[in-house]
Amino acid sequence: MTSAGSGRLSVPVRIEGDAGTMSWWGMQLTRVADRLDDLHTAAVLAKNLPGAGVRVTSARGDAEALLDALTADISEATLLGMVLQEYADAYERYAQPANALIDDIEVAHGEWAQSSAAADDAATLALSTVGSEWDGLAALTQNNATEAAQTRDLAWQRLSSLIAEHGEYFAQWSSAYDAALAALASAGSAGMTPEARAVFERLIGTTDPAHVRALWNEHPEMHPELIAAHPDLLGNLDGIPYDVRSTLNRGRLDAMLATEPDGDRREELEAIRRALETEGSPPPSLISFDPDGSEQVTAAIAHGDLATASEINTLVPGMNGNVGDMHAWGESARALNRAAGDGTATVVWFGYDTPNLLEEPGMGRAQDGAAALGSYLRGLSALSPAADINVIAHSYGSTTAALAIGSSSDGLGVTSLIAVGSAGFPNDDAVIANLTDGDPPRVYATVSEDDAVARIGRGTAIGHSVSPERLTDVTVFDSDGGVDSDGRPLPAATGHGALGAGAYLEPGSESFYNVAEIVRTGEPGTERDGEGSERGFWDEGNWWISDEYAFVDL
Known part of the structure; x- marks a missing residue:
């Protein structure tokens, strides 16, 4: 401090x-x-x-x-x-x-x-x-x-x-x-040579992905032995190249599906496989996969080439998100790549146990998720140091992302944090100061006039009631309907959802258009309260908004 x-x-x-x-x-x-x-x-x-x-x-x-x-x-x-x-x-x-x-x-x-x-x-x-x-x-x-x-x-x-x-x-x-x-x-390394075991112990003994990357690159002769001994650990070790991790994780996924009995976990594993089978060049890659490390199956799928991208986006889900939704999130990720232009790659990051409705008011899931997200983001910076890194977080995902990024003195190397339908940033002065001190990341936020869930989430939160739209130096953008640069209408977000009709990250919506423009240019694409903007249920001109209930006046 x-x-x-x-x-x-x-x-x-x-x-x-x-x-x-x-x-x-x-x-x-x-x-x-x-x-x-x-x-x-x-x-x-x-x-x-x-x-x-x-x-x-x-x-x-x-x-x-x-x-x-x-x-x-x-x-x-x-x-x-x-x-x-x-x-x-x-x-x-x-x-x-x-x-x-x-x-x-x-x-x-x-x-x-x-x-x-x-x-x-x-x-x-x-x-x-x-x-x-x-x-x-x-x-x-x-x-x-x-x-x-x-x-x-x-x-x-x-x-x-x-x-x-x-x-x-x-x-x-x-x-x-x-x-x-x-x-x-x-x-677990009894079958390894002493030299390989020594390298492996150094790899997992550091919390710095940049150090992991350097160690990996220094010992190419050890790679086959290390991979054979610990594919599960290396497939999820931040700092290991993503093509290596994807190969290892896809092999583990296929092996598990060959024997996994019917049930919830098999359905989740099959959902990950479906998300990977989408056509594209390059094809989607499974850059993290942990079926047993937490309560939920966690995974991350990259759409686009992380090794060459100049803009790398990460989509972070909120309450009740799980890997069963990865295919739909992947559609939004690929649409974002197209909208933001060449050199863009987007990761769908389901790397933490998302909260259910009863857990959402607390900070427990965010604290655990922030540790995992922080390590992932440092890994991105280590492997793609020249790329802009943008985090696009929905609902409780923005709580988790704000905690991870704002808890670090260097912002984890993130260029921009974009919060859509935020469930509230953490009630932590140091975190908020780090996010709004004028240094990267630059913070952007939107909440729909028809999103009651986000407002109720902030109003009932124990630890994350800060409205990002009210913070100094946060760029607020619209999601209530507008027009694009060619004058074409952009639909409004009509609720709290991330995906689907009337959702924040639905391709073609005003919110999605603005997110893509922020990634592409650093600024939203529509004017605040500009042409096409609609008045919603929570519009501040309505009679039920007052200073006494300021948490709903956004």
Whole structure:
């Protein structure tokens, strides 16, 4: 976190976890290893049974086969138990104190912001009295300005000290986390050469996609061995080239569909395959695929060539979105590529567990999703450093995207954040400051006059009630019907939907036209309240809009 006068604010990250639960599982795995060791001892005795005959010989053979399997299982259970316990201890030593500091940091930041504003006001007043006929007034205001500046500086020192302390704890936790990942990787890498295992542990031990990319490019001779050993991890590791990831993920998808029984998950897997079978050049690519890592199947499909694109868009869904919708989102992605022009690629990113109606008021899904989206966006920047990166987020997706991008001091390399029918940005001063400080990303927003869902979502939110359309330096564009540059009518968004007739991202609508123009030129294509604009249910001229219920006046 830095002074508002010197740059963006970095938001401290709360580290999720439960040391008690991790310790309990560590003990259970240790017990499993002990019992397997007892079985191993019994198998040794059986292998050495005296006597002759078919049954004795068969028993010896079975015991030998069991011993071969048990050796690896005992080793893995022992390692897992040890890693979990060591990580639980590290979490308790470093993560819990770091988390405890966040509340103090937020209070200290509020005190600093308040004292900074007071110091600015005192300085302005002191300047206004310079040359006053009453010397005593000038001296008094100057003295007040000095005291206010001292109070501000003391507040900044306390805030800086707390942030530095949090950073130390966080760095120690991060090192422990990386060590745990490396240890777990070694458990699944027994068949790899020591050289390849060392590279793999470095790949998964870093949280920087640029470092992953550099390591991958430095060791082309290791690629076949690494891919053979861990296709699931490499297919989702940000920083690995997208053509490699797509090949690995498509292979995993096809293999799963060959054996997956009927049910909800098979339907989701088939939906992903249908979205990939759309004709195009290049064909859609499955750049991430995780059927087991969270409650929902998550995936991301790229339409267009990410390696050569100068404009890369990412579509982020909101409440109740799932991979079953990927084909429809893909149609919108390809239409956006055509509308924005050559050199455009668009990713449909279903990389997080979207909330249901009961979860939507909270920030839990956004916090988890922001971590995944942030890593993905850093991977884009690492692999396509020259491209403009645009995030187009619908409903709760804009809550997630705003948290991810606004929590980073560099905006994750994003050029523009476009929020359509936003469920509200996070109620976090540092996040909002990062998004509206005049540096990239540039933020754009629209909400239809007929979108009650977005307004109700903000009004009932616990943690994301900020209306982006009201923020300073946010470019607001229309979605209520207008005309394009040739005077042709553009339909309005008539509700909250992302796709389909009357939706924000329906090709041909005013909202979609403006999104495409923002990607293409940096500015919306229609005039605010211009020709063709329609008055809607929530138009601010209606009698039910008042200051008392300002959350619906957008």
